[in-house]
Amino acid sequence: MSEASPRRKALALISGGLDSLLAVRVVQEQGIEVEGINFFTGFCVEGHTHAIRKQAQQKQKRNNALWSAEQLGIKLHIIDISEEYKEVVLNPKHGYGANLNPCLDCKIFMVGKAMGYVNRAREFAADKGFDFLITGEVVGQRPKSQRAMTMPMIARESGADDRLLRPLCAKRMAPTLPEREGWVDREKLYDFHGRSRNPQIALAEAFGFTDWAQPAGGCCFLTDEAYSRKLTDLWSARGERRYELDDIMLLKVGRHVRPAPNYKLIVGREEGENNFLEGYRHEFAHIRILSHNGPLTLVDGTPDADDLVRAARLAGRFCQGRDADEIEVEIVAKGGVSRQLKVVPMRTGDVPEAWYL
Ligand code: SF4
Numbered sequence: 001m002s003e004a005s006p007r008r009k010a011l012a013l014i015s016g017g018l019d020s021l022l023a024v025r026v027v028q029e030q031g032i033e034v035e036g037i038n039f040f041t042g043f044c045v046e047g048h049t050h051a052i053r054k055q056a057q058q059k060q061k062r063n064n065a066l067w068s069a070e071q072l073g074i075k076l077h078i079i080d081i082s083e084e085y086k087e088v089v090l091n092p093k094h095g096y097g098a099n100l101n102p103c104l105d106c107k108i109f110m111v112g113k114a115m116g117y118v119n120r121a122r123e124f125a126a127d128k129g130f131d132f133l134i135t136g137e138v139v140g141q142r143p144k145s146q147r148a149m150t151m152p153m154i155a156r157e158s159g160a161d162d163r164l165l166r167p168l169c170a171k172r173m174a175p176t177l178p179e180r181e182g183w184v185d186r187e188k189l190y191d192f193h194g195r196s197r198n199p200q201i202a203l204a205e206a207f208g209f210t211d212w213a214q215p216a217g218g219c220c221f222l223t224d225e226a227y228s229r230k231l232t233d234l235w236s237a238r239g240e241r242r243y244e245l246d247d248i249m250l251l252k253v254g255r256h257v258r259p260a261p262n263y264k265l266i267v268g269r270e271e272g273e274n275n276f277l278e279g280y281r282h283e284f285a286h287i288r289i290l291s292h293n294g295p296l297t298l299v300d301g302t303p304d305a306d307d308l309v310r311a312a313r314l315a316g317r318f319c320q321g322r323d324a325d326e327i328e329v330e331i332v333a334k335g336g337v338s339r340q341l342k343v344v345p346m347r348t349g350d351v352p353e354a355w356y357l
Helices: 018-028 048-052 064-072 082-090 103-124 150-158 198-207 225-238 245-250 271-278 305-316
Strands: 009-013 033-040 076-080 132-134 255-260 263-267 285-289 297-301 327-332 338-343
Touching (some): 009 103, 018 064, 018 198, 033 064, 033 103, 064 076, 082 103, 225 255, 255 305, 305 327, 305 338
Parallel strands (some): 009 033, 033 076
Antiparallel strands (some): 255 263, 263 297, 285 297
16 A cells, blocks of 8 residues: 555444454554444343343453454444344344354345445545445354355345455455455455364464453354244244344343243243343233242233233242242232232142243
């Protein structure tokens, strides 16, 4: 790049993980100015479970995308795409992965969305705009979305085409516009591939990073088998495939137990979850155990009065009086009408395994 050339600027998709952290640092090393973009889908694992559950209190609570931005010294744009993202989850053109994760469609959508920002900036901000987009993708790392065959598909279908640079595996791909134009030096990019994390860890160490996010179970709940089962159950109970943000938040919390097609219980598993569920109690019928320590239980669906008594007996299974002859409970119907009564908690043999979602 000649001295007279304008300083180039890139937008980077930041997930909060190690790969996007490294991808940005690699291009920063070449004098490129970078800003980050992070998308909130509603299914993000990060922070949510740890933030709610008291048991996980010792774990660090941080927004890893913001933390990455801080490490890199870049501005981060956090965009809520949860509404538009529904179409990706409900009707993925390329299908699902092992669970309800539509990874390929998700990548195409996110890259396309980020590219929209690049294009708008190029159109309206002239020399202050972005010239290209960066992701931390590594060829061969993910079975569906990061295969040699699907990487060009993501670039093509997202509309990013050759303005999409993957610094960690660029040497395994055809040269992109930023490389051909000399905005970045291809020789200083990488050729990582496959599932091994060793090259990334070595590069992180070379850059002096001593800490990075290692989300167990991936970046979103859609890759989680139990979560996907609960979401499938929600759709089949409603007779249609749709969801609201509150639905998918509640699937992350509590023990979900379905004794009948018309209702299910969401039972707080500990204090943090009970507190979280308190915020939803006015929207659901709910059950409190009065005579013993026990969880708050929300009852989702269309339970009748008998169903609520049965639900209270089942909720009793999860309180400290589970072996008592009787427990006292408060049942609050949806709408607020409350009654107190004594019930016999269900015993272990009364609760088939199949009720647990
Ligand atoms: S794991 Fe989730 S966020 Fe990540 S690519 Fe797949 S669907 Fe998208």
